[in-house]
Amino acid sequence: MTAQTLSGKELAASIRADVTRRVAELAASGRPVRLTVVTATEDESSAWYVRSIAKAAANVGITCDIADLGSNADRQRIVEALTMLSADPTVHGIILQTPLPEGLALEELGSNIAPEKDVDGANPLSLGRLAAGLPAFAPATAEAVVTILEHHDVPVSGRHAVVVGRSTVVGKPAAHLLLDKHATVTVCHSRTANLAAVTSQGDILVAAVGRAGLITADHLKDGAVVIDVGTNPTPEGGLMGDVDVAAATRASAMTPVPGGVGPVTTALLLRHTAEVAERV
Numbered sequence: 001m002t003a004q005t006l007s008g009k010e011l012a013a014s015i016r017a018d019v020t021r022r023v024a025e026l027a028a029s030g031r032p033v034r035l036t037v038v039t040a041t042e043d044e045s046s047a048w049y050v051r052s053i054a055k056a057a058a059n060v061g062i063t064c065d066i067a068d069l070g071s072n073a074d075r076q077r078i079v080e081a082l083t084m085l086s087a088d089p090t091v092h093g094i095i096l097q098t099p100l101p102e103g104l105a106l107e108e109l110g111s112n113i114a115p116e117k118d119v120d121g122a123n124p125l126s127l128g129r130l131a132a133g134l135p136a137f138a139p140a141t142a143e144a145v146v147t148i149l150e151h152h153d154v155p156v157s158g159r160h161a162v163v164v165g166r167s168t169v170v171g172k173p174a175a176h177l178l179l180d181k182h183a184t185v186t187v188c189h190s191r192t193a194n195l196a197a198v199t200s201q202g203d204i205l206v207a208a209v210g211r212a213g214l215i216t217a218d219h220l221k222d223g224a225v226v227i228d229v230g231t232n233p234t235p236e237g238g239l240m241g242d243v244d245v246a247a248a249t250r251a252s253a254m255t256p257v258p259g260g261v262g263p264v265t266t267a268l269l270l271r272h273t274a275e276v277a278e279r280v
Contacts, residue, residue: 003226003248006255008144011151012263015271016060022274023061033277035093035119035270036065036085040073043099045233050097056266062273075104079112086114089280093119093273098169107168116279119272127168130176137272142173144264145206145227146181148255154204154225157182162202164188164195164215164242170208170229178204195219207242215243223252229261 023033035057037050050066057064067085069077078096085091094117098106110122118126121139129136149156161183165171175185188198199205199219205226207215212232220226230242241257248254255261 003251004253006148006152006154006225006227006253006260008148008255008260008262008264011148012267015264015267016056019062019267019270019274020060022278026274026277027061031277031280032063033061033274034063034065034091035095035273036067036091037095037097038067038069038078038081038085039097040069040071040078040101040104041097041099042071046097046099053095053266053269057270057273060270060274062270071101073101075109078104078109082109082112086112086117091117092276092280093117093269095120095269096122117276119269119276121169121173124168127173130173133180138177139169139173140265140268140272141170141208141229141261142177143268144261145170145174145229146177147264147268148227148261149181149204149225152253154253156204158184159203160184160186160201161204161206162186162188162199163206163208164199165206165208165210165229167208171206174206174208178206209242211242212240213242213244215247217244217247217250220247220250222250224250226251226254227261228255228257231257231262 026033054064067081085094094113106122111124113123115123115125119137121137126136130138161178163171163175166187166189175187178185196219200221202224205224208229226243228241228243232240234240239258
């Protein structure tokens with residue numbers, strides 16, 4: 001068996017084209033769209049990601065400001081910045097980029113982002129509304145998981161989905177979104193006993209741990225559909241997912257890394273920002 005490639009590139013391009021049209025209509029009516037990314041780190045991979053968001057935003061007509069608070073920023077400085085941006089009517093989307101300075105948590109600081117501008121689902125209120133089935137922006141990476149499945153016509157309803165990872169950024173919200181699509185969902189984590197015995201029951205497997213090659217062919221049910229959220233740097237300067245490439249011999253379909261979840265995540269952040277601007 002050779003797994004079908006579930007590319008995210010065409011889907012991302014389609015989303016960006018739609019956002020470009022909507023942003024142009026807003027600009028023509030005197031409502032330019034603006035996104036702000038708040039950073040407080042010197043992490044180079046994070047800086048690369050933020051630059052890629054800014055470039056993608058510019059390509060669809062969204063102004064993207066980077067508020068670099070410095071790696072020594074304390075809690076008060078970050079809270080003040082998020083509070084100010086939340087109150088600014090010209091700002092439509094706010095992203096608090098990780099990693100954060102030592103001792104600071106996204107789950108705590110994200111509560112200072114106005115929920116209506118929380119385009120990456122960092123405010124715990126957003127996650128709570130998501131869990132309750134109420135309107136909210138899901139973290140874009142988690143939303144990308146189900147959006148890719150839908151785009152490639154992968155049946156979800158009634159199937160067993162196994163999510164490996166329980167972060168509030170991907171694992172937990174992805175589980176809620178899959179439940180909303182009527183999947184039966186199991187969530188695995190670092191303390192799950194005999195991981196392969198659990199993951200091998202999944203018709204759909206979502207790997208979102210951040211450990212290169214953690215999931216092997218032995219972790220998969222024959223014919224499973226695999227969504228690989230991992231983006232782990234390699235010594236050669238490339239990226240590798242959480243799923244070993246040899247898993248393609250057992251899976252029926254897999255997302256590539258790069259070119260799978262990543263571009264869809266960025267496109268969804270832009271779509272969320274445009275949606276906020278359309279509401280005001």
